Amino acid sequence: MSLDTATAPIKRSNARQWGPFNIETRETPPQSWLFTLSMLSVLATLILTGVIFALYGQNPITAYVTLAQGTLGDLSSLGVVLQRAIPLMLIGVGLVVAFRAQFFNIGAEGQLLAGAVGASAVALFFPNFGFLEIPVMFIVAFICGAVWGFIPAILKLKLEINEVISTLMMNYIAISIVEWLVNGPWKGKNQVGYSYTDTFPDAAWIPKISSSTVHYPTLIVALALVALVAFVIARTRLGFRMRILGENPVAAKYVGINTLSTTLAVVMLSAGAAGIAGAGEVGAIHHKLLDPAQISLGYGYTAIIVAWLARGNPISVIFTAIFLGVVFAAGDVMKVSLQMPAQTTNVINGLLLFFLISTEPLVKLKISLARGT
């Protein structure tokens, strides 16, 4: 508030002024503004990470150049980026759907592990599907992930148990189950001293592009899922139900939309996608079920950032997943070229999520340059 005693009436007393900017609120932010906010978050993260580089005695500019060369400079490093982007894309697109339907699925990590267990079971105990071996692994992984998502979903719908808590708790259950399996009943006979299952038979090895680690069947499934989700949201009855439910649950009830089946469909799709990511990791990278921390590297959590950066748009997930894939790959480069701990990537991820959430209050603001009065 300012008590301006000047007598001349203000000709263009525009929006709330803040420095050189006018600020107004609006209900429906345009896509370009959402994109700008996301980019600002990325920029702020890069600047602060630069400070961390400086504290490690690295020139931030040269450090970024090194990172860019190490992650994007040649085909083999691009392959690493893509390898990281595959699970992020699968999980990220699932989370976009879940978040849009107001289901805050924090349990993708556990759903990924459930999928990994399912795929491993197929590979280890049913190795005779021939060329169908890998499709069957994907399908079973999808089902296992979906079941892992179904439990917190039904708990929310029937008993109003907060899904943020229950999905998170389900992660720890999944971790413990995997640990028990690799140390107990599924421990490989040939893996003396290691907590691994036996190595998968050849038929269960998901193929990769020549010498890289890019397991293209999973990538194709991920891209197909992105396309499918975009199509479902925009063009189908299920997508329309989902949008009504996500944006006005009262209206959804008024129209008579079956909240239970719609939410279950959405959550199981989301969790199933994470399950497929789990199949990709064990089937293409490790070829066995092993310590849960090695299977996932926190993809289930990082994908939350992927989904948030995409701001509800499934197609954007392709790009945000690759971006976070770069961040992941940068971790290896930091270790090797910059002699910094790879965990720095966790700091980057944390900062990015922090800034993304911090910009949420800005989403409904319209900021423009003040015109001269």
Place this chain on the structure above:
Amino acid sequence: MMQAMTQDTKPSITPLVSLEGITKIFPGVVANDDVSLEIRGGEVHALLGENGAGKTSLMNVLYGIYQPDGGAIRVAGNVVKIRSPQDAMRLGIGLVAQHPMLVRQHTVAENIALAVKTSFWNPTRHLEAKILALGEKYGLKVEPKAKVWQLSAGEQQRVEILKALIRGAKVLILDEPTSVLTPQEATDLFKVLNRMKLEGEGVIIITHKLDEVMAVSSRITVLRKGRVVGAMKTSSTNKNDLATLMVGREVPQVRSSGVTKLGEGVLKLEQVNVAGDRGVNVVKNLSLEIRGGEVLGVAGVAGNGQRELVEAITGLRGVSSGSVKIGGTDLTNKNAKTITDAGVAHIPEDRLHMGVVGSLSVAENLALRGFERTPFANGELLDFKAMENFALSSIKTYEVSTPGIHTRTRLLSGGNIQKLIFARELAENPKLIIASHPTYGLDAGATAQVQNVLLERARAGAGVMLVSEDLEEVLALSDRIAVMFAGEIMGVVPRDIATVEELGLMMAGQRQKQVNA
């Protein structure tokens, strides 16, 4: 205009607040065009105008929600910039919004604590007594410990008024204040306003109800299409002149349906009990029947079970016992979709939060009921062409004023949202129309249109249940009037022999006397 107003001004009095040449432009719409008005201490200033005339946006400018694109605001003679509602409150300007903005999960006292400075620990400690005292003083009774979600719309509004009063508002803006109040509550509100007047405070009342303007205001400013089209003392004008100024045309006369031969029974309730949000039955052993071609008015003071009754019929709330038959089929405790498919249209009380999805387009909202079926759906796929065609014809038939069919519905004015809901709900020729407060908050033109549509549908053979607190409207449209009190029907009176006095007694809880057959 300014000249006309300054003539009335006593030179010694500085207005509490004056708006000078306020202009507010939204994309494609000039909401306010060079609007000036003054609010002096000790007056109730009525702001009149149709929906979309710019009343609410003008008040949002004064309250700091919108920033004007031109013009100035003075408080006590000084030019001020009001950047936020906090600024407005500090300047002694309080707003009671048309739709309450309260934290529904919190209690009344907690909501009020959010608005005032209280102690960090146990913020509601001293507040409850204060709320009760203020409530007593102004006749705004409300239980401080009640959760807001349990309150009726009228009670929630009382909380909003209390909030502004507790903050010590010098100028109180009331946006459509009586639209959710019963006649008695409205009278009480006018007492509050008179008291504020006597204490030298200023009140701005936004309303469509000309009777109220004449009864309670000292001066009137009339807006049309964002401009001031008239400003005068209340004593120097009359209702007809105001109506003409406001709509710029004659207000269409509403007639009754005039249906003499009634059709089949479309709704039959037998011994229906419905539990409210607090778990106790708020509709008790209620039986009634509506036949095709008749309008049954359900009158009563807000919070006597009307909302729960409507929700039970339309499938939004369970019936604890009794039966709901629609067109002869027992549809007790079926979901909203089944009931819609059985030919029931529901015009909801809360049109903004229930009737539409604000972030979806006009076309999508028009398809909200029908998107699961042909022509809007082709198998699992949506047919956008069909949706667009339907939207185009709907906005034409129902005169929905919108920049386009892809405009987000949230951007439409209340009247146009209601027209959209009517277009959608009546598209399938329903045999039963449940209309809850269908004209609440609408301007004269939209009100007449909505009422005419209901009568037309009755003439075409539909049964209409009109739930309204506006006794005048109920009397104007209904063939029979049922009065609800404490969840029961006190009596059903044919319109021809109904008197306001008798209905009033029934609304107060007296059972109907012997009806002459």
